Amino acid sequence: MSALLPASLRADFPILHQDVGGKPLVYLDNGATSQKPRAVIDALVRYYERDNSNVHRGLHALSMRATDGYEAARTRVARFIHAADPAEIIFTRGTTEGVNVVARSLAARLKPGDVILTTEIEHHSNLVPWQQAAKASGATIRYVPVLGTDAELGLDLDALDRLLTPQVKVFAFTHLSNTLGLMLDAAALCARARAVGAVTVIDAAQSVGHEPIDVQAIGCDFLVFSGHKMCGPTGIGVLYGRRALLDTLAPAETGGGMVVSVTYEGATWKPAPERFEAGTPNVADAIGLAAACDYLDAIGRPAISAHDHALAAKAHAALAELPGIRIIGPRLGQPRGGLVSFAFADAHAHDVVTFADQDGIALRGGHHCNQPLMRKLGITSTTRASFYLYNNEEEIDALVRSMHRILKFFAG
Amino acid sequence: MSALLPASLRADFPILHQDVGGKPLVYLDNGATSQKPRAVIDALVRYYERDNSNVHRGLHALSMRATDGYEAARTRVARFIHAADPAEIIFTRGTTEGVNVVARSLAARLKPGDVILTTEIEHHSNLVPWQQAAKASGATIRYVPVLGTDAELGLDLDALDRLLTPQVKVFAFTHLSNTLGLMLDAAALCARARAVGAVTVIDAAQSVGHEPIDVQAIGCDFLVFSGHKMCGPTGIGVLYGRRALLDTLAPAETGGGMVVSVTYEGATWKPAPERFEAGTPNVADAIGLAAACDYLDAIGRPAISAHDHALAAKAHAALAELPGIRIIGPRLGQPRGGLVSFAFADAHAHDVVTFADQDGIALRGGHHCNQPLMRKLGITSTTRASFYLYNNEEEIDALVRSMHRILKFFAG
Amino acid sequence: MSDLTDLYQSVILDHNKRPRNRGRPPTANRVATGDNPSCGDNCTVYLHLDPAGRVDAIGFDGSGCAISQASTSLMTTQVKGKTASEAEALFNEFKQIVTSGHPPEEMSDLAAFAGVHAFPARIKCATLGWHAALEAFKQPASA
Amino acid sequence: MSDLTDLYQSVILDHNKRPRNRGRPPTANRVATGDNPSCGDNCTVYLHLDPAGRVDAIGFDGSGCAISQASTSLMTTQVKGKTASEAEALFNEFKQIVTSGHPPEEMSDLAAFAGVHAFPARIKCATLGWHAALEAFKQPASA
Ligand SMILES: Cc1ncc(COP(=O)(O)O)c(C=O)c1O
């Protein structure tokens, strides 16, 4: 398989070189979180051992270094997603916080009659905050339905045509479904939303570390993601917002660092990005995230994407051949990400994950924070194997062997 | 000075052993953020090299280890502030987020006629969110005034008697002022607030890493703090809330991990702490914070407090003797924290900080996120030296020498 | 996979494949539901008590992993004929087994769940149906 | 402290101690305010333009560090008699000096601020008054 990345990359990830219950760790839970290369861990250590200080309001050497590091991280992330301006990068805790900030700020300008459009495949984090925004504003929430079954699932784009009326003020959708692996054509969806004047919000949690992303080419208004799923630290994420829009939004949180002037009567806000970063920011992890951007860009997301897809295709093909396993997701060959979701006729996903763990294999089983979709598909859970740059073909073989054994156990 | 901690502690902090512009670093900006002991940095590295995984929803070995580590951190923090129940510990990004979460959640039950009481000495982070809560709910915000001038400042406790009416639904105050060093008697204030039925919210950002804290003895309803000011990582903080109250509050953010059941129509919430932790939490930094608790408790906060106070008293006395310098804060001997704030007759704090930096000394100068207090005191800024367990007497001497030189420069 | 055969004992596999007392008994007039939100597992238990407060009809619905399904199925067989306090005593014994890994001295089908103790993340699965049942005892009887 | 005497040149110390054009000139009819929110520094610049659009009265108020006070004071002396576009050209020259550290070829009092370039955190202090002045040019004249 020529699409694969060099096996030597694996050496960059200290955590991978361990046994779990006597078996070498096979980490296939990348959709939940990714592992961290040495370079990212080192960036954190370096920051704490050399530069740590509070940012922005300091004039001494450490504070200037910390501020420079933090702002350089902002610029680095802007480049990672091709934002026009570093001021469009707001550091958050992660995707969930990013969606909440946008949903809360946009809710302030929604009214009864307005429609928030999203899809049936959203992660709870890009769904519940919009339900709350609808509740708070009186707007209506609508969902673009999924179409097809099992291994032929897709989004109903004809329904989208009907749903995308001028009443739609916000269209929020996932770039890459964490449950199905379905990849949406973000640029096309944004163009259609723009035509009716809707603000677009993209949940790029699953895609940003795996696929090339250019927010200007996509033409979205907002895009959110988490650092921990793209080789970065936990506790840091990004809300990208188009500058012109950002400065019209009310801040979701207030406090030190985001104010121009405060009296006992009231306060005024700085422009973005500070307006949306109240309090001491997560400086170390922002710098760690920038190191993750460096790491991923040195390999190149086109190469990472090809690698993930090659592994997913191999797993997809091999698992589809096992009797008693149904693949849940888009047809092979359709636009999709590097993960495979599947269901057993005779075993529940939790039992599958417990069995796989005994073989050293880390999988995820459950509703994947996607309860309504599960209900709609008539299943309670799936087992998911999700791939990243350090996975290899032997790990797919181990996965398939383990699944085969489980089938036999529960059939027996 | 027998109250001082052993000098050997300094070796635990890698960052301190460096020169800044050719002079050994003298870090006296601990009020802004503290430095990190090796044990905390190691905890982060260990997590990323061994256990990193997503928490809560995983059944494989790494995920169970990460979940155990994260929940053990919660239990550790509960012990650090003597909370009755680990479920009362909610991990946030920091103090500012904690205040915002409480202020937003409490605002939902305030109405015109209700009063939010706070004080004139609050950090913007414990002031602006309450102004916003008042605005959103129609409640009125009132301030307990400061009393006295310069080196004799205190809170007007007689005014508090008048202000603490049954209309007061919330009383939010800082435990230890970051600008003045003034320490409030939290237990007494909470008792008085409880007598009129007000919910109490304590900003313990400056105190929790320096002074013993027992939330049950204090009798507060909420208490917030930041990890980064108490030897912990950036990006992690804590909102403590009394269990009975927490479960009555609406979550400030929604998404994965905090829901019981989600349909396309709506969602239901888990109880605390999950209810207030939407999305993937900052697992690594929570574990780092627990390591900071271990580190500080091994030394003991009574010993740390005595050390800080001894250094502050020495600095206070020496700086007060320099002509052209005014101490701004409570009288020496009054309850106070380990910091000294002062103003120059002939030099602005920013110039002072720039000069001190040339001597390798890290100070903070400005309004300390306390603009309205500065205005009330008729000053534009102060210079602040704030101490922690790794500071020593030689550093106070260096500080005083540097300040002396600045006085001469600007007088000349 | 020695640990796993400890966990998935034949009693468990059997109850998972052929659950006992599945469905709502016609006479049932008390009901309670348990959720394991992290897993998405859920379980509804239906009861009817005789005048002496003993379970004379019990059934369950819901979906979940083999551990939760088997444990709930087994629970229904054990709780039948018991009073609320007897059921609670039984649950305490069960909890003891799944957390300690030590089967009780007297032989009991509950002992099949001793293997769960090595899988702490699965203890919630094993106790889901029990929690629902104890909750159902506390519900007022519907007409 | 060699770097510092570069920063705090005698010109700067002098303007800081004895600021020129402090206060609002009686004829002023344009005003703008600059804030450095991180520092708390602030600065208000007052202007009056003659019919040709040249500054014939200028003054300032506000508080801040020596760098911002001296720079604003010096700015008022330099901008007097200038048009908006001349003032802007001068500001560009000044920005060049404080960011590069290279004084211009022709001798100029502005050169005193060359030392600022070694203190990037202070560049905002040095440009605060200039920003306010350029903003004041753009304001409509009040009656
Ligand atoms: C008294 C006080 N409250 C609140 C804060 C805000 O803390 P953070 O910036 O970590 O959110 C600080 C520190 O900046 C503080 O000193």
Ligand SMILES: Cc1ncc(COP(=O)(O)O)c(C=O)c1O
């Ligand atoms: C598609 C998608 N959206 C949102 C999220 C939430 O991200 P986080 O938990 O990092 O906030 C996730 C991952 O959990 C995801 O896969």
